[in-house]
Amino acid sequence: MGEVTLELPKGVSFDAFKQTDRICPNCNSKGLSLFYTVADIPVHSCLLMSSKEEAQKYPTSDLQLGFCQVCGFISNVRFDSGLHNYNSTYEETQGFSACFNTFANSLAQRMIDKYDIHNKTILEIGCGKGEFLALMCQLGSNKGIGIDPAYVPERNPDTRSQIEFIQDFYSQKYSHLEADVICCRHTLEHIAPTLEFMQMIRQTITDRPDTLIFFDLPDVMRVLQEGAFWDIYYEHCSYFTAGSLAGLFDISGFNLDDLYLDYDDQYLIVTAYPSRSSTGLDGDSDNNVDKSHLAVNEFRQKCSRKIDYWLRTIRRLTQDGQKTVIWGSGSKAVAFLTTLKLNDEIEYLVDINPYRHGKFIPGTGHEIVAPKFLKQYKPQKIIVMNPVYCNEIQQELDDLNVKAELFAV
Ligand SMILES: [Zn+2]
Secondary structure, eight states: OOOOOOOOOTTEEOOOEEEEEEEOTTTOOEEEEEEEEEEEEESOSSBOBSSHHHHHTSOEEEEEEEEETTTOOEEETTOOGGGOOOOTTBOOOOTTOHHHHHHHHHHHHHHHHHHTOOSOEEEEETOTTSHHHHHHHHHHTOEEEEEOTTOOGGGOGGGTTTEEEEOSOOOGGGTTOOOSEEEEESOGGGOSOHHHHHHHHHHHTTTOTTOEEEEEEEBHHHHHHHTOGGGOOTTOOEEBOHHHHHHHHHHTTEEEEEEEEETTTTEEEEEEEEOSSOOOOOSSOHHHHHHHHHHHHHHHHHHHHHHHHHHHHHHHHHHTTOOEEEEOOSHHHHHHHHHHTOOTTOOEEEOSOGGGTTOBOTTTOOEEEOGGGHHHHOOSEEEESOGGGHHHHHHHHHHHTOOOEEEEO
16 A cells, blocks of 8 residues: 555644754764654643643643654754743652552562662652652662652652652752662653763762663654654653663663563663773664664654544544543643644543542643543543553443443554
8 A cells, every 4th residue: 555645633744854953962963854743732741730721721832853863862853841840740650550550560579689679779860759769668678769850748658767859850969869779760751961861870970880770761663663643742852762772871881781671562671880981882783773764764654644543533433422531641641632633522531540630631621530430421432542551441440330442542
């Protein structure tokens, strides 16, 4: 089947061109190839609003992805970190999901067993509400230091003897905090100057070569190969393949210990130690960059088909008078709705996190409801924003005696 021209929502474009003067923030090489634009999307997707009006008036900006042909890194070239405001109303936690907790538990236990992390000090950069750090401390009798501007002290009353929380961004001013393990999960993708950030971390541990570094972040290869437009949003300014992540660690002065995919192959897990000296390798190996390049080239077709599919499906359901809700109200749901420019076709988003109920998502201003609301609303279809949760959701629906058909993105 040849390439067909599909209808694209307003603001979405796959126009490709090269910005020859643009510097890659991941390897400092010159020249990025732009390949995907989504205009006018909310700058935050995890902050919650108390009214629909406030949510719809939330500041927006543009996303334009550029690919570095030297290291394979992808970044939003329109990103402005000054537009961001990470504070304690930031509601990112996935800790209400049993499925997510099983993953977090097994990851924590695996790390503790493999690297013998017992009676150690763990520093977590971007610890969120502190659940993972608390788990690491509990499972290995460790002490923790958690740093995050969106930390909420009231959420973890039981951990105060084991963990010190600092409500701030990590920076050089915290280099005096000595730790055996530095952990950073779901944070690097929110940071634009990735090379500068990793070099800063490397500098803070100059004299401690045994410090274990452990990062966990989304893999963009899957996003590109699936055309998963709901995984591309303003908060994420940096998108890594295994290769571009390995290259970054290498040039910022770390030796990789392990690098693999986890969580149904959605996340990259990397462990490393400071290297004595940089190997001076310039970014990623050619093979990896070629693979990424191919995936970027195929993204246009994959993604435009996905967009077309969801627009048609949701419009058809609306015409047939079928009520559809989205399960999940985090960044993926915000990106799904704002990319497709959907509004009245879907009335509600469902979430199991009670801190989200009765709030409104930035951009489209959809209201978030609890699963039990579906008993009265009686939707016919539910779009699930992450297929890994389908079993958990089906169980919940069965318990509520709600008969609706699940569709995973
Ligand atoms: Zn690069």
